[in-house]
Amino acid sequence: MSPTQPPYATVDPATGKVLKTFDTATDDQIAAAVAKADDAYRSWREQPLKDRVEVARNVGELFRKRATDLGELTRTEMGKKLDEGTGEVEFSASIFEFYADQAEALLADQRIPSFSGGTAVVQRRPVGVLLGVMPWNFPTYQVARFAAPNLVLGNTILLKHAESVPQCALAIADLMRDAGVPEGVYTNLFASFDQVETIINDPRVQGVSVTGSERAGATVAATAGRALKKCLLELGGSDPFIVLDGDARELARTAWEFRIYNMGQACNSNKRMIVADDLYEDFVAELVTLAGGLTPEDIAPLSSRRAAEILAAQVRDAVDKGATLHVGGDLCEAPAAFYTPAVLTGITPEMRAYTEELFGPVAVVYRVRDEDEAVALANSSAYGLGASVFSTDTARAENVAQRLEAGMVNVNTPAGEGPDIPFGGVKRSGFGRELGALGIDEFVNKQVYCVAD
Structure with a gap:
């Protein structure tokens, strides 16, 4: 302004x-x-x-x-x-x-x-x-x-x-x-x-x-x-999207569709994708394919130039400190507010992206060894708005879901939504x-x- x-x-x-x-x-x-x-x-x-x-x-x-x-x-x-x-x-x-x-x-x-x-x-x-x-x-x-x-x-x-x-x-x-x-x-x-x-x-x-x-x-x-x-x-929120097992590419498509909605500018968007080790490579590969396949007509601007610049700075900070930007992450020339959807991996605690909310179309993916590591990472955030867990074994997913610190927890769906579904969080959400x-x-x-x- x-x-x-x-x-x-x-x-x-x-x-x-x-x-x-x-x-x-x-x-x-x-x-x-x-x-x-x-x-x-x-x-x-x-x-x-x-x-x-x-x-x-x-x-x-x-x-x-x-x-x-x-x-x-x-x-x-x-x-x-x-x-x-x-x-x-x-x-x-x-x-x-x-x-x-x-x-x-x-x-x-x-x-x-x-x-x-x-x-x-x-x-x-x-x-x-x-x-x-x-x-x-x-x-x-x-x-x-x-x-x-x-x-x-x-x-x-x-x-x-x-x-x-x-x-x-x-x-x-x-x-x-x-x-x-x-x-x-x-x-x-x-x-x-x-x-x-x-x-x-x-x-x-x-x-x-x-x-x-x-x-x-x-x-x-x-x-x-x-x-x-x-x-x-x-x-705010930095909601975990935990993938325990299943079809990696199909789950990546589900994750991407939810992440890209409203160009990633939703409080309860899946801002941290936490994926089991054996699914991780295929999951990331599918995200990269989806992001890279977008046409200019698919990409809306962010809400303002300032919002786009903040997101670009967060991603740049991560890359400068060793994260991998697989695709996207291009900020258009001022004063427009376009930022190409991106896939980011290798996030570590010293990076802004580890603790800050990324309010835009950036899929951040973490690799975990087991359920305990997934839960610990999910709960490490200061936020506690929503969370989701995916598994072909519903009981397994529910056991993990019950351990999450969030106001809204979902099993095998990114979010439960409707006028009759209460919305809200805990912690700094x-x-x-x-x-x-x-x-x-x-x-x-x-x-x-x-x-x-």
């Missing part, structure tokens, strides 16, 4: 051209938005559940109707392939539909059967105004998984989206309004990080959800902690869960309600 460029800007990563800029909100606009969200909460929480559900269902319907337009906008702002962008929007629709369908069951009173002398239940009640700080890599999906359960529950939303996807942010806000979300119940804010701190410290704001980098999460969590506010963090039944339980008052006989 140039010194004179406003922080909220649409920059086409395929060309580096600045297409549109937006001013950051004023402090007065932030104050007015918080007040309006708090006022809206007083009425939104009192709406019958069926009315909130109807609005959520309308949101889902509009996401489906506008999937192509939103997919195009996502491609323009962060480089996502059109089919992946429209697929993301359709998945966002399914999240709203899930909570619309399941709201009554998920929010039903939970009776405490051991209580004597009357009745006692746990009620799930809203808590108030929430702040969401969202990332650029999935501009609609990340918003949907935060907003859908909380809107159904009766909370109100202030949404600070990533600075690089402002038109996506505005399009989502327009969609919410068109679907019948009342004014003040969902508000997009082009806020600065100083203003984020102000919002979190406001006594009317009851919690904050952050999806983003480890650094951003730690900063927001520190502010939330001082303000005694509930915080949900979904941060954050805490809390989104999606499914657990996702609606994060920002909720689990109120104990007793009535004596």
Whole structure:
């Protein structure tokens, strides 16, 4: 970003051209938005559940109707392939539909059967105004998984989206309004990080959800902690993809397809492929073939020139210290953000790639002798988002999977995904869960309600 460029800007990563800029909100606009969200909460929480559900269902319907337009906008702002962008929007629709369908069951009173002398239940009640700080890599999906359960529950939303996807942010806000979300119940804010701190410290704001980098999460969590506010963090990941036995080339194709999705810019992507010694050579050879066979039409840009340069520096550091770059790893000329998908082996602990998250299309492969070495390597990361284990012997894979330190562990599939599947991690990948039944339980008052006989 140039010194004179406003922080909220649409920059086409395929060309580096600045297409549109937006001013950051004023402090007065932030104050007015918080007040309006708090006022809206007083009425939104009192709406019958069926009315909130109807609005959520309308949101889902509009996401489906506008999937192509939103997919195009996502491609323009962060480089996502059109089919992946429209697929993301359709998945966002399914999240709203899930909570619309399941709201009554998920929010039903939970009776405490051991209580004597009357009745006692746990009620799930809203808590108030929430702040969401969202990332650029999935501009609609990340918003949907935060907003859908909380809107159904009766909370109100202030949404600070990533600075690089402002038109996506505005399009989502327009969609919410068109679907019948009342004014003040969902508000997009082009806020600065100083203003984020102000919002979190406001006594009317009851919690904050952050999806983003480890650094951003730690900063927001520190502010939330001082303000005694509930915080949900979904941060980075360096997920292991453990291959114990099977068809090496077929498993390599599975690994590559998952790794290359969204040009490798997914928190739960398989960033460390850990392969048994007897499969390793064939596995790597197949990855090299797949990467080398890509055409220019297959390769989308990364989200920004800066993102591409960071990834290139991480790979260069590894190669300079003895790693092998088998294919790819070419950074295009500035200001575009293309980086050719790569295969990297020979990573050792002194290299940045050993401990840092590689947020882009680089397959890093490790060779291991046995299950114990695979588990030790998988658990050596400071992150703990997802993990997967592959074997023709499911019981063997399950035994290894049970030893992994991650929030989401998968056997013979890269990831379990769906609006009903909770998402979240442990260690430095954050805490809390989104999606499914657990996702609606994060920002909720689990109120104990007793009535004596």
